[in-house]
Amino acid sequence: xxxxxxxxxxxxxxxxxxxxxxxxxxxxxxxxxxxxxxxxxxxxxxxxxxxxxxxxxxxxxxxxxxxxxxxxxxxxxxxxxxxxxxxxxxxxxxxxxxxxxx
Numbered sequence: 001x002x003x004x005x006x007x008x009x010x011x012x013x014x015x016x017x018x019x020x021x022x023x024x025x026x027x028x029x030x031x032x033x034x035x036x037x038x039x040x041x042x043x044x045x046x047x048x049x050x051x052x053x054x055x056x057x058x059x060x061x062x063x064x065x066x067x068x069x070x071x072x073x074x075x076x077x078x079x080x081x082x083x084x085x086x087x088x089x090x091x092x093x094x095x096x097x098x099x100x101x102x
Contacts, residue, residue: 001091007083013075019051028083 008017010025017025026047027038038044062073 001089002086003089004084004086007085009078009080009082011076011078011080013077015075019048019055022051023048029080 007028008014008021008025010022010029012022012025023044024035024038027033027041027044028035031038031041033041058073062068
């Protein structure tokens with residue numbers, strides 16, 4: 001079986017991508033780490049927190065501009081193309097469940 005993944009760009013304008021997903025994308029784009037490996041990286045929380053902090057700072061700055069009440073800023077398109085990767089996965093290994101030694 002072949003599994004194909006497409007990764008969001010760290011600077012994607014998509015509104016549904018949060019700080020965690022953006023941090024995972026940074027690790028994929030810079031270090032080619034899969035999401036599961038990225039979250040275990042010693043500096044993952046630092047990158048995630050940086051995106052959260054920037055988001056809060058952006059909201060604060062936007063709200064400080066007169067006339068921006070109940071309006072939303074637009075985001076620019078990403079500077080890079082989305083990354084896609086594929087990997088072959090062998091058949092699933094089924095292990096029998098043995099309860100109480102039976």
